[in-house]
Amino acid sequence: MKQISLLGATGSIGTQTLEVIRQHPEHFELVAMSVGKNIDLALKQILEFKPSLVSVQSKFDLDKMKDLVPVQTKLVWGEEGLIEVATSAKATIVVNAVLGSVGLAPTLAAIKERKTIAIANKETLVTAGHIITEYAKKYEVQLLPVDSEHSAIFQALNGEDINDVEKLILTASGGSFRDLKRSELTEVTVDQALNHPNWSMGAKITIDSATMMNKGLEVIEAHWLFDISYEKIEVVLHKESIIHSMVEYIDGSVLAQLGTPDMKVPIQYALTYPNRIKNKGNDRLKLWEIGKLHFSQLDFERYRCVELAYEAGRIGGTLPTVLNAANEIAVAYFLEKRLSFLGIETMIEKALEKHNVISRPSLEEIIATDLETRTLMHSLIK
DSSP states (O other): OEEEEEEOTTSHHHHHHHHHHHHOTTTEEEEEEEOOSOHHHHHHHHHHHOOSEEEESOHHHHHHHTTTSOTTOEEEEHHHHHHHHHTOTTOSEEEEOOOSGGGHHHHHHHHHTTOEEEEOOHHHHHHHHHHHHHHHHHTTOOEEEOSHHHHHHHHHHTTSOGGGEEEEEEEEOOOTTTTSOGGGOTTOOHHHHTOOSSOOOOHHHHHHHHHTHHHHHHHHHHHHHHTOOGGGEEEEEOTTOOEEEEEEETTSOEEEEEOOSOTHHHHHHHHHTTSOOOOSSSOOOOHHHHOOOOOEEOOTTTSHHHHHHHHHHHHOTTHHHHHHHHHHHHHHHHHTTSSOHHHHHHHHHHHHHHOOOOSSOOHHHHHHHHHHHHHHHHHHHO
């Protein structure tokens, strides 16, 4: 049985991870978890799974919950609480499913404790990929991808020589506005952006899908996860989200991983790797019901955020940190209806242009850059 520490239990990936644990109590045990603002859901999760350690966001939340949780559950809070959950002595695998750069410090702490990392938090690798991968090599820790695209590549690379790879092909649904021309995006609403055609996800990642910044972040993530150059990473539009990604080899062979759009599949694979167990919950892929699969080239002028991500990734240093922080703030303003949809990419580009890149940043410099970028974005947008 694997003992799991889950960062971000009340989010989209977190709740689906708990569903996998719920379906396979003979294989998995939740020993520690962190939660966000949804305290009501958190309490239900705690009462069901009875983890020995839970971290909440604030001291206020801790005081509110302390008399409502089982006596054997220890409550902690804040960044120190996140780190305590990530380094729980009982846990063998840490699932990083939090949103944003808050996942960086607990991931580094977990690696130092030689925990296996199942990573669904793009921002950790985007902002500090060189540090995370260096730590993983130093402490001989495996980084297991949870994103469906990276899980697909991970599976297609299994048993192969990375030197035989011609390119990685990330597939993208195109998001909520994939059928609209760029000129039609000027007046789109938050509600329209949140209506994803294929996936059920949290608000932030759904907006990232609409702008395609999520795919840009995944390009940077793939660079670090698989140690491959940006010139060998390609993005292809694939509306059905049936092929989750592909690997093309130097002999012309292309290996693809297919499945229904269900995040519980890559989550379960990360938790069971290197083995597989029966998935009890998802619908099985029936290609005859799908009928046709569609693909098209990515238009960088239409999806400007992807191009910005490639540029930031190639330059490297602190620029991907700026990209991520600027995107988080811009998306937040859009969700609050204080910034237009196309304003997201405009503000991100301004932040990138104003930044003086540090080529090989320390963790302290990354944290400082993240904070400076957020401050700059608030002033630019206001």
